Amino acid sequence: MKSILPFILTLFSLSLIAQDCSELFFSEYVEGSSNNKAVEIYNPTDAPIDLSNYSIERYSNGSDGISDEMNLSGTIDPGGTWIITNSDTNSTNQFGYIMVELYNMADQWAPNYPSPLYMNGNDAMTLSKNGQWVDLIGKVGEDPGDAWTDDTTAGFTDANGGAWWTKNHTLIRKSSVKSGVTSNPILFNPASEWDSLSINTWTNLGSHECDCNSGGPSSIEDKSASYILYPNPTSNNQVVKVNSNKVIKSFELINAIGQKVDLNYTNNELQAHIYTNNLSIGIYSLIIIFEDNSIKNSSIVIN
Structure with missing residues (x-):
């Protein structure tokens, strides 16, 4: 199950961003x-x-x-x-x-x-x-x-x-x-x-x-970008840390039915903190948008 879940989440994330x-x-x-x-x-x-x-x-x-x-x-x-x-x-x-x-x-x-x-x-x-x-x-x-x-x-x-x-x-x-x-x-x-x-x-x-x-994020992933997202899976009322090798501009979070969800976070360029206090249990597609408007697709699982 552990080996299959990341693959499913990747497909889920890519299918959502491709619609934009x-x-x-x-x-x-x-x-x-x-x-x-x-x-x-x-x-x-x-x-x-x-x-x-x-x-x-x-x-x-x-x-x-x-x-x-x-x-x-x-x-x-x-x-x-x-x-x-x-x-x-x-x-x-x-x-x-x-x-x-x-x-x-x-x-x-x-x-x-x-x-x-x-x-x-x-x-x-x-x-x-x-x-x-x-x-x-x-x-x-x-x-x-x-x-x-x-x-x-x-x-x-x-x-x-x-x-x-x-x-x-x-x-x-x-x-x-x-x-x-x-x-x-x-x-x-x-x-x-x-x-x-x-x-x-x-x-x-x-x-x-x-x-x-209007110069928004590209729909093409930056394969050179790397990041660490932890803890993930997580639970409500937690802080998820994101460390990246590229300057982070913003995030977009999309739920399982394709709706954008308001996301609370703080951003210090190469490190960001995502607050899960307003997130219900489920799997979310997380789009990391970098300073040059390239993106990286990820996901957050709330247990």
């Missing part, structure tokens, strides 16, 4: 008044991406199955965005209509009702490639009430009256997010990956700030 900056993901979500609805998709790669294999889906009001689906078309430039909006400009429509300013920002318009761009704050939205999720907003199969919220006591639903995030708001993906959510979360906490703006805000559509294109 390699696939499209949602970068903005507009859930405004009436039919002022839009989503923005971002290309974090260094190559244009043909959208013909991609689609977006809506899972309405806690549905486990797809309620509406839309195939995408066109090409997203490297570091570019693709804006999809509702297309209903008829002011007499029973479902409302989209404002001309937002309509004119679209790279592609969704079909008239029913389509994914009739989403409300309680509808999960997915971006898929050849039928496989590459990103997800919300939690499929969960009806949060009117919206997902910031209320931890209610599992981020509005059962206890938490502040709405996914209804009557615009959400912008944090620049630190470099890949989409590819599996249904246990809980959907919108604040973990998104920033919230007020209703009918879409001035940021058309561009996205992402660490993938």
